[in-house]
Amino acid sequence: MRTSDKHSKIIGAAITVFARKGFFNARISDIAKEAQVADGTIYLYFNNKYDILISLFEEEIGKIILEVKLLLEKETDPRTMLHIFALHHMQLMGEHKELAEVLQMELRQSNKFMKEYRNTKFIEYVDVVSAIIHKGQKEGVFRESLLPGVFKRAFFGALDETSRLWVLSPDHTYTMSEAAQQISDMFIYGIMAEGRS
Amino acid sequence: MRTSDKHSKIIGAAITVFARKGFFNARISDIAKEAQVADGTIYLYFNNKYDILISLFEEEIGKIILEVKLLLEKETDPRTMLHIFALHHMQLMGEHKELAEVLQMELRQSNKFMKEYRNTKFIEYVDVVSAIIHKGQKEGVFRESLLPGVFKRAFFGALDETSRLWVLSPDHTYTMSEAAQQISDMFIYGIMAEGRS
DNA sequence: TTGAAATGAATGAATAAGCATTCACAAAAT
DNA sequence: ATTTTGTGAATGCTTATTCATTCATTTCAA
Incomplete structure (x- = not known):
């Protein structure tokens, strides 16, 4: 996973998940799954859920x-x-x-x-x-x-x-x-x- | 509190609380406090939080x-x-x-x-x-x-x-x-x- | 007229489930 | 060998909803 840009991948996944469920109903684990990444990885790139938005x-x-x-x-x-x-x-x-x-x-x-x-x-x-x-x-x-x-x-x-x-x-x-x-x-x-x- | 219309009172309180915090961040207990009513009372008038909205x-x-x-x-x-x-x-x-x-x-x-x-x-x-x-x-x-x-x-x-x-x-x-x-x-x-x- | 019983509105502590965030550890890269 | 990057189970907090109980009011038998 060296080549793929995790940051953009997570943003892209977040767009999909937020669109489907809305910000408050979206779970971090949904975004992680959509981005094919572990839950914790998201916190290497963003401070918290708001920060993704x-x-x-x-x-x-x-x-x-x-x-x-x-x-x-x-x-x-x-x-x-x-x-x-x-x-x-x-x-x-x-x-x-x-x-x-x-x-x-x-x-x-x-x-x-x-x-x-x-x-x-x-x-x-x-x-x-x-x-x-x-x-x-x-x-x-x-x-x-x-x-x-x-x-x-x-x-x-x-x-x-x-x-x-x-x-x-x-x-x-x-x-x-x-x-x-x-x-x-x-x-x-x-x-x-x-x-x- | 027999005469006062609880239904409208709760709706009014909900408008205030939803405006202040938004639907998802609003707690039922906030609305109850604003309406000067117990948490449980709200469920006598509405099925759930969505129903209030x-x-x-x-x-x-x-x-x-x-x-x-x-x-x-x-x-x-x-x-x-x-x-x-x-x-x-x-x-x-x-x-x-x-x-x-x-x-x-x-x-x-x-x-x-x-x-x-x-x-x-x-x-x-x-x-x-x-x-x-x-x-x-x-x-x-x-x-x-x-x-x-x-x-x-x-x-x-x-x-x-x-x-x-x-x-x-x-x-x-x-x-x-x-x-x-x-x-x-x-x-x-x-x-x-x-x-x- | 009185007060005992019934009614149903109101309460708020307890429950139970959901989920953001952390962290001890592992893998990969340098 | 050391640093960087990634993992996902465990933690701990938040909060919607429930329900056993209280309280106020009404009914009605004596």
């Missing part, structure tokens, strides 16, 4: 931030940027259901139970959205009256809740790309019929 | 649905109806922070851990939104291309996430009414500056 967040959200920032790098139109963010988020959640379930559920818990822990990675992720709004306002494309702090939460919440339900329910009446398109259009252009104000 | 959902969301349906009854303009829904939701969460925390956090858990339990009350609540969209589409006010199933989730998610962060953080840069106004405007009219398409 926190590391999982930091690492996975860290990757997502890198990806989306790379995608946005070349783009300048704030509308397109919003759409790219939405599309990337939804496709990612659609393709990594286990990770999606863990992030969607446990993110809320971590905010609450580990008051000492500020989830800076998550804040950084959502702030990508408010940065786009600021840029759009500076360029006169988006309304000045918009509060970027409200928008980023509303936009992220819309994506999060829509993908959450998609991941949970077995029958999908829409694809994640469709949903991303619908949501970015709603936010950018509103929902009024053509020719109505 | 489920009853709490059903009863509290039930009340919210009644309220919002009453408010919408007299209104016919679908745009105003969306705004009323948003305003009512946000003001409620702002005024009942403990309930807000429990609904926002534990709702997600219940979906997951109690697979047998379909949260029909929650579905009914969110379907109020899709009904408004249907009405607006029928009247030609809202775009035909909108998927009401996506809209209801996006709209609810936006309200939920925005109120969640508002309840969590101590410093509020916006009021709940402002947020409700911003969010319904975003969805109805989009975020483009005047005169831009």
